[in-house]
Amino acid sequence: MLDKVVLIASVMLAIALLLNLYRLVKGPSLPDRILALDTMYINTIALIVLLGVSQRSLIFFEAAMLIAMMGFVGTIAISKYILRGDIIE
Incomplete structure (x- = not known):
């Protein structure tokens, strides 16, 4: 059941x-592109x-945290x- 939900x-x-x-x-404007x-x-x-979740491995969660931090810094x-x-400055 979990496999179907993940899919x-x-x-x-x-x-x-x-x-x-x-x-x-x-995007019609630059802020729209940044938001996308x-x-x-x-x-x-x-x-x-x-x-x-599908692989039952914790290493993917660490990778997700790294991408989240890099995405935040990049957006800023x-x-x-x-x-x-x-x-x-």
């Missing part, structure tokens, strides 16, 4: 990633967690660059 959730997340990719490419990239990080983290850096034109 269904993975398919839904893959569809969400494709929709985010569309928004990233066709941030949402792609979140969906990727969810896919890695689902993979960890891109937003700061757009607002000020410089990342490091």
